Amino acid sequence: MAVAAVNKPSRTAAREKRRQQLIDATMKCIGRKGIGGTTLADVAKEAGLSQGIVNLHFQSKDNLLQETLRRLAGEYRSQFERTLKQSGPSPADKLLALMKLDIKPSICKPAKLAVWFAFWGEVQSRPTYRKICDELDRHYDEVVEGLCAEIIADGNYRNVDASTTAMALNSMTNGMWLSCLISRKNWDRKQALAAVQSYLSSSFPEHF
């Protein structure tokens, strides 16, 4: 009994570690070859494992891709929540920290963005992908809109609508991901931050 109790979590941990290793390999392959060009054999090779192991853990390319998108969205969501928790107490601090998160080199880099865009390129034909992306997007929208609403109330801003401002901010940072992916040599991270900050300060002059 005692042995089983020790073994079980460690076996689960090993299984989880292997799955994560395969998902990391999948992200690398998608970044290099796109979703269409990625095969289970590529993933196995990238992970240094046999294709049998990939089949054992994920059964099919569809399952593996779906799980990869869930992890990608989950990773982003964790960083998002951590940023909210760790940033200064005021809504303005939190809003700026969230915007900076999207421009951070660890998130806004072609290798990572290529994986996002590869999945977005498939949402039209894969309702599950759309659902995962949509849930993350809505959560992001809600939080940003809530922060905007607090800032509007605090500064008594007239003619500023929280929902419209949140839409503008979210669109702006999403669009920056595209520019970073497409024009990577000319994409200027400092200017991207300046663009976000100038929007914030023109919307909420007392706060930014």
Next chain:
Amino acid sequence: MAVAAVNKPSRTAAREKRRQQLIDATMKCIGRKGIGGTTLADVAKEAGLSQGIVNLHFQSKDNLLQETLRRLAGEYRSQFERTLKQSGPSPADKLLALMKLDIKPSICKPAKLAVWFAFWGEVQSRPTYRKICDELDRHYDEVVEGLCAEIIADGNYRNVDASTTAMALNSMTNGMWLSCLISRKNWDRKQALAAVQSYLSSSFPEHF
């Protein structure tokens, strides 16, 4: 001679018409099945032609996809130039017309956006795709930046940078495409326009 002179353009026109028909079919297939899921057989079926005809005109899936992206970019560019020509004479009129173009139902609709995102999902592994997208993007950026610079000079706006404002505007409209694709039911075209207009009027209060 006279016959040849008549025949030649008509043969070229027929060839061009057939190529366009196949490219239209490709866009439809990509919109429904993604790039990876689209085969030459699907394209032939969608166009109501034989796969031999697809091979005759494009030789390979790679060629067909590249030509499809060129047409997609070319179509967008034509609409962009037409909008510039047809909109009111002032730079503010032109800028607003360009922003509205990106939110128009004929451009900003899931079936069309799915094709753009499918190609963007592949730029990391296909330098030719990136080059085509990058050229279009730069042209867009240059025109928008030029219009912003004219508005800034005209309004003598201080603390507004043309290049940063253009980056913010372009990012905003690109990000709206993503929201329209992902959250199509909840995506609000009127609010998207309101977001762009509120940004324009806070940046250039004398002009918008």
